[in-house]
Amino acid sequence: MKIVVSKANFGGRxxxxxxxxxxxxxxxxxxxxxxxxxxxxxxPVHELRERGVSVAEIxxxxxxxxxxxxxxxxxxxxxxxxxKIMPDLFVGGADYYIWMDAYFEMAMNPIDxxxxxxxxxxxxxxAFFKHSSRDCLFDEMDLIKDISYDSSSSLDLQRMFYxxxxxxxxxxxxxxxxxxxxxxxxxxxxxxxxxxxxxxxRFSSRDQVSLPFVLTQLNQxxxxxxxxILPGKPGDNPYFISSGNN
Numbered sequence: 001m002k003i004v005v006s007k008a009n010f011g012g013r014x015x016x017x018x019x020x021x022x023x024x025x026x027x028x029x030x031x032x033x034x035x036x037x038x039x040x041x042x043x044p045v046h047e048l049r050e051r052g053v054s055v056a057e058i059x060x061x062x063x064x065x066x067x068x069x070x071x072x073x074x075x076x077x078x079x080x081x082x083x084k085i086m087p088d089l090f091v092g093g094a095d096y097y098i099w100m101d102a103y104f105e106m107a108m109n110p111i112d113x114x115x116x117x118x119x120x121x122x123x124x125x126x127a128f129f130k131h132s133s134r135d136c137l138f139d140e141m142d143l144i145k146d147i148s149y150d151s152s153s154s155l156d157l158q159r160m161f162y163x164x165x166x167x168x169x170x171x172x173x174x175x176x177x178x179x180x181x182x183x184x185x186x187x188x189x190x191x192x193x194x195x196x197x198x199x200x201x202r203f204s205s206r207d208q209v210s211l212p213f214v215l216t217q218l219n220q221x222x223x224x225x226x227x228x229i230l231p232g233k234p235g236d237n238p239y240f241i242s243s244g245n246n
Contacts, residue, residue, distance in 0.1 A: 001028030001120075003110050004094040006087045008035040009102045010080045021051060022109045030110050033091055035083040037076075056090065074150065074205040081200050081207060085193045088185055096120075097183040104180055104232060105243045113239045117225055119182055124223035125189035127182040128211075129237065131175035132228040137162070137212050138171055141204070150204045158203035162213055169213055176222065177229045178207045180240045192220055 021032055032053045036045060049055050083090065087097045096114050100106070106113065114120050119127045134140055141155045162169040183189050192214060199210035215222060225237065232242025 002094045003030045003096045004091050005098045006033040008083045010037045020105045028111050077205045085197045101179045107241045122223040125184045125186050127223035128176035129225045129229040134175050136172045154204045179229045
C-alpha cells in the first residue's frame with residue numbers, strides 16, 4: 001500500500017506545523033508532500049524539508065486557473081485547489097491520497113487511517129466527514145454570502161445552474177467537510193475530482209458547495225468517516241486533530 005499525504009499553504013495565510021510524521025511501516029510506504037508559494041529557504045519550509053517532507057514551490061505567475069467572471073480576487077485560492085483536489089497530477093503512483101488543511105495533523109499512522117476507517121474495503125472512491133452543522137449546499141451558499149467569503153455573483157450563478165429545471169437539485173441533500181479527506185487512485189476518483197475542480201473554476205471557489213452536486217450527477221456515494229473533523233478537538237474523530245490541540 002502506497003499513500004501520499006499532502007498539505008498546501010499559499011499566500012502565507014496559515015501556520016503550517018507538521019508534527020506527526022510516522023516512521024516507516026512494513027505494511028506500506030508513506031510520502032509527505034507540501035505545496036507552497038513560499039521561498040524554499042523560508043520557515044517553515046526549510047524545517048519541513050529537513051524532517052523529510054517533500055516541498056514543491058509553486059510560481060503563481062504561471063497560474064492556469066482564472067476566475068470565471070474575470071475577477072482575479074480568488075485566483076490564488078482556485079490555483080491552490082488544483083493541488084488539493086488533484087495531488088495525483090504532481091505525485092503519481094500512490095494507491096491512496098490523504099489531504100489535510102494546513103492546521104490539521106494525523107492522530108494515527110496514515111496506513112491505519114486507511115484501514116481502520118474501512119476505506120480500503122469500501123466500494124467508494126473518495127471519503128469525507130459529514131458536515132458538522134449543515135446538510136444543504138444552498139444553506140452553505142447563503143452563509144458564504146453572509147460572511148463575504150466569496151463572490152456573490154459566482155454564488156448566484158451557481159445557484160441558478162443547480163436549480164435549473166434540467167437538474168432541480170434538492171435542498172438538504174447532504175454536505176461534507178473538505179478539511180481532511182481521502183482519495184483512491186482510481187478512474188472514478190479522478191472523474192469526480194476533475195468535475196469538482198471544474199465547478200470551482202466555473203462558479204464559487206468554495207469546494208464544499210459544489211461537491212454534493214458533483215457526486216449526485218456522477219452517481220457516486222462517498223465513504224463516510226466516523227465522527228466529525230471540526231473543531232478538531234481530541235475525541236471528535238480518531239484520525240485527525242487540529243494542530244492547535246496537538
